[in-house]
Amino acid sequence: MVTNKLKDRLLSRTSNLAEKVDAAVANRPADAPARANTMPAQLGAFRLEAREYQERIQKLTDELEQARKAGGAMDVPLADLHEVPGRRRHKSPEEFAELRENLRNNKLIHPVAIRARLEGGFEIVSGHWRTDAYRELGRATIRCVLDEGSEDEATVGAFYANLLQSDLTDYEKYLGFKDIHRRFPDATHTSMADSAGVSRAAVTKLMSFEHLPQPVLEILQARPSLLTANYGLELARLTREGKAERVVEAVNQLAAGKIDQTQAVKFASADPVKARPVTNAQTVKIKAGRSVYCSMRTASKVLRLEFQSEEDAQAVQEELRALLERRAEIVKTAQSSESEK
Missing domain, CATH: 3.90.1530.10 (Conserved hypothetical protein from pyrococcus furiosus pfu- 392566-001, ParB domain)
Known part of the structure; x- marks a missing residue:
């Protein structure tokens, strides 16, 4: 059962409803088009609108x-x-x-x-x-x-007109020639160069962008001025030589502003630095009583002696040289015997 307050609110909203509808109809412009209510009528109205357009x-x-x-x-x-x-x-x-x-x-x-x-x-x-x-x-x-x-x-025509603009990047020129080749598959570098009024070498250099790795092309799509054709040609050559990963890393560093184009080519050209095997150095301390007389440190092919005084180092130097000379003679004799066999 509707309460009195709710009933009053509903009545207030619908009061004079007939008068409001009549006023809206009377105020509608005489030439206002009636809205189509059925699907055929809506389709006909759409066709009429399309024809008028x-x-x-x-x-x-x-x-x-x-x-x-x-x-x-x-x-x-x-x-x-x-x-x-x-x-x-x-x-x-x-x-x-x-x-x-x-x-x-x-x-x-x-x-x-x-x-x-x-x-x-x-x-x-x-x-x-x-x-x-x-x-x-x-x-x-x-x-x-x-x-x-x-x-x-x-x-x-739009491409060739833009080609004459000095602010058109080399990568954009490459995209233009690539599109021309797509539209005209029989077009050669020579024919495109003749149409553009540039040298065949210039077109060939620009077309070298297509040999760059896909990640590099994605970077250039967003930043077409990042790489010029001269350096693109070098990086494309390195890509064909199997250094695609180095080329991608080089262009990433170029995009980050860490290196310039010349350095990017050098980076991609260089072979990755192989990690040197880690050798554990060993240190032996020779004591005279409780004090250290000499520290002997070996690491791979290096032997290092450190004495507590300069006098001890000079005293041992002659003895050590004589020992090394005797060792050298032994090695020499062994090598001679091996060569005679």
Whole structure:
């Protein structure tokens, strides 16, 4: 049985309910779309929304094409821009912050190059960091130009354009040439060098990164500027010679800041220091009564005598030399007899 207090609370919450519903219906805009309640209706609404999105993208594409032919660009919503892996070049957090602040206060000089996607929207050909900066600045659109090349041409073109940038690391250049070889398996070092406008030796040196151990490549993926191609070539050679573990350790120390690149190559080149067998030294004390006359210490092939006085050491020296000379003669005679057999 409901108590009086609970009953009053329920009545207060539902009082004037009919009037509130009528007011909400009356205040709803006349053109507000009704929400689909059934599965077929929801599917139809989704298809309509997708068609409208495709029509909007097609309209933007047509306008971009007209702008391209006229030698200009146009603003495109940032929400319609998508990144394709492998086209973005490395930029440090400091460099990105500098770019963002520059774009906060200055006009965008170089528009973002984009291509229309089959699934809708546009893929970024070049200008990823400019797009990121605009997003962080809260901008809704960014100036773009339409690129009419194929997907492979867009990716390869973006790489070759970035190749001319002085801040592109050797490891990033290697990743670019590796991607080109994946897209065009028949490409040789010579053909890639000709397309890039560099020497074949330069491409071969860059491609030596692929021979480094996997742990090293993982480090370079996070820190691409850690190792240049010259030293990468040497470490790759050492890896092929069976010193992969030394190469990994060397790069770990390089990443930790303990050594530089030259020292890393030297470290990887050196053979591991073998532990010397530990020999237990023995000490014998020769006494004259209760006092120690001489301490004799032996360790492997070393014999050390220590007397209490310099006079005793000099006195024994002649006797010890005569003893050693007699021992040497005995050894000499034994060796002569052995050679005559």
